[in-house]
Structures are given as C-alpha cells and as structure tokens.
Amino acid sequence: MDVTATGASVLVEALSLHGVELVFGIPGTHNVSIYAELAARGVRLVTPRHEQGAGYAADGYARATGRPGVVLTTTGPGVINAATALAQAYSDSIPMLLISPGVPTDHPRLGRGYLHESKDQSGALRALCAWSHRVSSVREIPAAVARAFGFFAEGRPRPVHIEIPHDLLAAEGSVTFAEPYRIVAREPDPAALDAAALLLRGAARPGIVLGGGVQCPPGQEAGALALRLAERVGARIVTTVNGKGVVPESHPLALGTVLHLAGARSWLAGCDVVLAVGTELGPADLWVEDFALGGRLIRVDVDPGQMHGDHVADVPVVADAGRALAGLLDRIRPPDAARAPGPDLARELAELSRRWEGTLDALGRAMPPDPIVVGDNSMMVYHGALLSLALDPPARFLFPAGYGTLGYALPAAIGAKLACPGRPVVVLTGDGALQFCLQELATAVAEQLSLPIVVSDNGGYGEIRDEMLRQDMTPVAVDLPGPDLLQLAAAYGVAACRADTPEELFKALVEALEHPLPTLIVVRES
C-alpha cells in the first residue's frame, strides 16, 4: 500500500522496519529533519564528539551484536570524518550503514561552492565501502534501505553508504514499504563437503584456522561446531585476530590467536590438510607476506573471492560457516581421532609479550567472565593481550585488524557497551592511540558508561620508535610529550588512577568494573 510522506519520515520508517533502535551520529543543518523523525520514533541517539567516534562506535555495536551499526552524519565533513571507520569496517567485514544527506538533487556536478560541497562525496565513499548509493527520489529510499540490510545478510558483510540529496528530506513522495527480506544463509555444495570430509578424515596432521567469519552472525554456534569438528579429527585450532575467542582459548586443542608467530606458521605450513573457515589468511594476520601452505587447503567462506588469491583452495566451499561445519560433522562420524601434534609456542609467546607480562597477568586475573575486550593498535594489545589474554566464548575481542587504525578502542567500546549494557567492557589502549579519540571520553561520561580504560603509557608511538631503532635511524616524531592523563581524565569527569604494579592494576580494574562511570587506568610501560 502506498503511503505519502516526506523523505526524512520515509527513511526513518524504513530503518524502524529493519529494527534500528540506536543511531550514532552528529546533527547538522542538512540532517536535522532526520533527527526530528528519529526522535519522534524514540530511536536512541548517541552523539559522539567527532564523526570518527560515531563510526567506530557503530563498529563496536555491530561486532558485539552481529547487527548492523547505523551512523548518521551531515553532508561533507561529517561524512568524510567517518570515512576511516568505514574503511576499517570494510577490512574487518563489519556490517555498517552510513546515512548522510548530500547536495541537492539538481546540484551541478561541476560544483558551485555550496556549503559542504566536495568534488564527489559518493565517489569517495564508493571507493571505501562495499557500495555507496545516492537516491534520486523519495520513492527510492525504502528500496535503498532494504537493499542495504539485505546486503548485510546475503554474504560478506561490509559497510554501505546511502546518500539522500537533502532537498528530498523535506520533499513528499508516495512510497511502498517492503517487508524486510529474510535471507537464508547459504548452504554448502554437498559434493564439496564430501571432498572436504574425505580429506579431513584421511589427514595425518590436520590444522584448522578460524577467522572473523566464524563470529558472525553470533549465536549461531559456528564456533562450537568448529570445536566439535576439531575434536573429531584431532586438529589444533588457530584463530586470526578477528576470530579470537570464537572457540575457548582454554581448550587443549586451541592454540590461541597465534597466526603471526613463526612457530605457528611453520606448524601450519607442515599440516597435510588445513581447514580455513571465514578468514582471508591475509598478510595483516600472518605478519608476513610470503607465507605458503604445504598441504591441501579446504576453505569455507561466504565470499567466493576468498577461494583464490594468496592461498588457493583445493576444496572451495562457498557457504555459511555454521552450515558448512554442520555438514562436515554429518560426514565425519565419531569416534574422535587422536590428537595430531601441535607446535610448541611457549618460548616465542613468552618472548613477545614479556614486556607486558605483569600487566596482562593482572588484567587476566581481574577480568570478569565473558568480557568484551576492546583493543587499540598499540603494542600492549597486539604483542600482549592478543596472545596472553585467553578468552573463552562468549567473550569477545574487538580490534581494528586489517586496516590497522588508531583511536578505535574507546569509541568502539562505547558502542559495545551501549549494545550490551549488562556485559563488562574493557578498553586496552596506548597513549598514542588514545589521543586519536580522546574527545570521546566526554561521550562515555554523557552516556554514563561503566568502562575501564587501561592505557599503556610509553611516551609516544612506541612501535614506530622501535622500528626506527631497528633500522638504525635516530627516532624522530615518535617521542610525544603527552598530557597528564590523570588530570585530563579529571577534566572530563572521568575517574583515574595510576597503576605502578600488577597488584595495583588488578585492584584498579576490579574497582573500575564496579564503578558506574568510566575509569582511566594508566600503566607506565618500561
């Protein structure tokens, strides 16, 4: 049935039909009418202090729930400020919808110096998102929204941008709303499963790699199925960063998030059969460019694009991870096989994370069950927590893996905490990374979030300083006189303390988890 309404109202109705209850964004002249409609419909509006924060918060929301995170900005700088977050979501396969106004329908493409005009806003976003679409009528809005949500469900989820010429927001149009599509997960090809099962059953040294694709959509137990399959064939499991915690890292078959350790890589290269599920096997996970497998490779992925590239699948299974794993379990019956040998990683592990040993041990002990740990691109996180903070499902580890941005953790944690208020959420970050999103301390306070923020302070960009030293270069542009973090926290109304020993850190984290507001805990890194 046709309804006549303004573009803004049609947009918000379409979002509501798709279950959107929370939107991250900043209002501006061009999107005020959307805000009016969202407020009228009781959608929760979270306002960060920079649109980059809105983008990362939506990402954290999406990772924590499996539901698309929705960002609303104004035209121009608002959109481009969120661009880094969209590119981050693209690399990590996170469903995110950015809605923004654009220049009016009849705007000349040559430009005229209109407020917020750029050379080609949707062109820029198209180069970063799965797609960016500029609607050309009010009638098209419900279709565009439905298409976006359909896209998130149909394959590899990635960010999408919908641009609405801002004159359409006030214009009336007659529209039909579509019921949200129900898109069933893709079933695997039975012949491919037969071939995969045959390989796995006959493997002497099988190995399993699990990536972020096993995480989503959550609640579908793909991780549990993967673990059962591992037990059945006696295979060790290694996860990528985005796959961290998808199986219990405390399980004897789980090696943890160690794909970047030389020992784990040479073990994997020596496996005669590798099953890789929902992972790119990308250099950003392997930390080397020229890794090659020695055995046969079974790849399970919703994205056919993953079957080629660096690691060509011998048995490609283009399907939903859960469906494919269930199909494999049907084909590989009990009893469980004997455990194939795994690598000995103890020395390498200890070496890499030694610098943060006390810190991580204290964090591990203080961590409540099922936390959502949100890490930034700082050494304490990827040299430390990634390896030595073992997590069991449904715990989550949110980290800006592929694109490798800075300033992700605090806003992403805000999004995760808003999505899962009942769960403990903990931020791990560096002093450099924190500065990229510092303003969002105000958002965390405004939203009254209980949020421990552990900062590893080494006086600047420690990773880059180390790399400069390794290349015999005198460090430049890396030693940054920072603010007094305790004083800064206080200025934002955030509780803060210094933790000089692991014991102090343990106590501080326990207290921070009880505190109804954010707490900044500063750890001095040697």
Add this chain to the structure above:
Amino acid sequence: MTTAAQALALTLTAHGVDTVFGIPGTHNLAIYQALTEAGVHCVTTRHEQGAGYAADGYARATGRPGVVLTTTGPAVLNAATALAQAYSDSSPILLISPGVPLAHPRLGRGYLHEAKDQSRALDSLCAWSHRVTSPGELPAALARAFTAFTEGRPRPIHLEIPVDLLDLPTDVPPASPLTVPPRAPDPAAVTSAATLLGTARRPAIVLGGGVHHSRAGTLALTLAERLGAPIVTTANGKAAVPESHPLALGATLHLPSVQTWLAGRDVVLAVGTELAPSDLWADDFRLTGRLIRIDVDPAQMHGDHPATIPIVADATSALDALLAQVTARPTPPERPPLEPDLARLASRWAPELKAIRDALPADAIVAADNSMFCYYGALGALPIDPPGRFLYPTGFGTLGFALPAAIGAKVARPDTPVAVLAGDGAFQFSVQELATAVELGLPIPIVISVNGGYGEIRAEMLARGMAPVAVDLHTPDFAAVADAYGACGVAVDTPEQLSEAVGKALRASGPTVIVLREAR
C-alpha cells in the same frame, strides 16, 4: 644514485619545503629518515586531521604549499576531511603517503592498511591523486604537483607511493622547480572591463580568496579608490584589503543589506571568488548589473553568476592591466546600511569581540572555527588588516579546523600573533592538538565560546519547532583540559578579563585556553 625516499626529500627541499606535518608509521619510515637527513622540520600532530588542517593554515598564512605526510590507509583517510576543506577553499596542500605495494592485487588480499581503493577515494576529494609506479617517476610527479599549485586555481593533491618503492635506488635526479609565469589577461577583455568601469555610476568590488593567493589586495584597493567603489569580501577574502579603510565593507557578503545593495550596483567587479552560496548564505542571489569576473579558473565564468566580461587571468596581472586603463573618476561611494544586519548577528558577542580586537594587533592572524561566535561574530565584526589573515573553513564547513590551522600558521610565521576562536563543539573535534601546540611552545590564545554544545543546530531545531536532541553536550572543564596538556587554562567572565587574558597569552611560552561562557 639515491633511494626513492631520498629523491622525494631532495625534490621537496628544492621546491622550498622546510616543514612537513604528519605522523610516522611503519610504511613511511624511509621518508621520515630522508626528510630528517635533508633538514626538513617534521611537525608531529596527534591525529592526521590535525596535520591536514595545520598544512592548510600554513598554506593560507604563506601562500606556499602545505605538505602533509601520513602512512598508508587510516592515516590517509584521517586527513581526508582536511583535503576536502582545502579543495573547497582553494588551498594548496600536498599529501604524500605510501600505498600498498606495486604488485598488490586490486581485488585485495587483507594487507595491513589495505582499503578498497585508497587513491580513488582521494581523487574524489582532491584536484587529483596520483600513484607513481617507479622510483624514477617520483621527482616528475612532485614537480607536476608544485606547478599545479601555481599554474591555476590551487587545490589539494595526493601523491601515493607504493611502499616497496621507497627504498629502491634511482638515478633520476631530484626535480628542480619550474617557474610558471602568472597568466596575463586578454587585452581586449581588459579594455572592455576598463570601459565599463569607467562609465559605472554605482560600481562595487567583491574580493575572494584568490586575491590573497595572488597578493593583489593593494592593487584592488588602488582601483577601488580610483573608482570610488566600496569593497566587500568573502570569508576567504577577508583582510585582502585593510578592513579599517573607509571603502572596505568587510567580510559581509552574507548580510541581506549588502546583497540588496550589491544587486543594485550597475557594475560589479568580482576578483578571485566563486560568489558561492556558502559565501552568500543564500541559494538564489542574483545580480542585476553587469559583472566583470577575474579568476584563474575559467570554470568560474559560468555557473550561478555568468560573467558579462570574463577575464581568465591571475588577479595581480589583471588588476595591473586594469589600473593602466582606468583613470580616476571617483563616484561618491554609496555604502549599504549594513550596521543593523551586522548588529543583529554579532551583538551577542560584541563586547567580547571588541575585547579581542583591543588585545590583538590589527594585522594578526585569526583562525576561526565553524561556530556561531566566528561566523555571526568575528567574520563581520572583527576587522583585520593585511598582512593579517582570517583562516576559516568556508566552503566545506568542517569543525575542528581552527586550532590545528593556527598551529600551521604560527609555525609558518612565528613573528605574527596568531589567535584561535572556536566554539565548544568545534574545539572538541581537534582537542588533542593542544599537545602539539604545547610541544612546539606556540603562544596562541585559544578563545573558546562555551554554550554547552552545538548551539547553531540547537537553534535550528528550535526554529523548526522540535525539542532539541543530540545538541546539548556534556563538555569537559576546558581550563582543566588545558592544564592537563601543560597549556595554560583560564576562565574569563568579563570583556576586560578576556582582553587581558588574550594579551597575556600572546606573550606566554605556550598556548592558553581562554574559556568564555556564552549567554544563550
């Protein structure tokens, strides 16, 4: 024989680059090393958006290109808003970044910092983005960028260097700068324009940012005096002529009274301006008289305001030529009654603006953000004289511009007083750059007008009859934030205190945040 990174650094220094704004990362270390060896000052910001805005402030304050250096990926996009801002305001900025390796598959492989298409994203926001494919191409590509800044309308450029090229040797020598002479005007067009101006009974002159770029302010003023033509400037043209001059109407193109007046002029000379809706704050402004346009960009001759006499040329060359033909024939200048309009917009901040005016030299550089205090207030009601500047994010209209832009301007012109004016919303977009200003020891007064959030948007919501949402923000104690950064923080209650604080801040050894509570 040099490495590509060294060829890059040497070509930059040959083009007069002595300062680069950026943040180091794994992919750009070779460039940092080469720049340091070449004696280039590397200013490290706390977010690449700050590097972008600082380079813009540097460019606007000097007319020389501002150079930004980031690593691949997130760092590039973090600077993207600043580039789009520079695009809309015709500011010459060069962003240099590494990119994925030469043989990187375009389909993607999960490489660190990989995006779907980094250079295409940038190409959609800059004049152009170019990815070099060999070390030998680098000097040529750089030279091309620097000439692009001088040959026409300056706009940002992105140069991407596949990361695996940086350490490769090349025997291609660093490029030396080319001189691109400014474009002279078509003599016939100048004669027609001079004739038209000579017969004008109610002439007016509009000056935009192009006049700054061409340093044509003095010529424009001489012409105005010869004709008795009042001068109005756009935001980017502010202070192209002394705003204290009797013929100067200031940056008031957005006032309805000025627009009515301008529409009624029989001849309008517009120099280096888009006459854009973002300057007019109106979509449908029309002139009725004849329009002479001088612009380096031929695209400006059409569009909303087609030129009766188009002069595609450098502003200085064109004004010089005009002055040679226009004889003194001053008409009694007819000023628009703009004071009531100005008062209506700016009265809320009048005492504060006067206090700031009193404390700053008349030719200071003022970096202003996209806050009401700045565009309702300072734009029209804080007069500035050359060589002072008003650095303001006009066309693209971003937030968080002022503090980093002021850092860039102060680095470029250490002897000129530089001040920041920003709202509490805008300031938070780039608050981390306080650390940069402290590290560099820049004595910048930073006046923050606090009204508890996004005041402009709040007013717009009220105007449309809706209850304000998402605009009333929890804000930090800004003076305490300043203290935490090792800057000075003061809250002021009266114009006298404000004036004193600004004066003191100009003599301090680092930045001072001056918190001004705004009446709602």
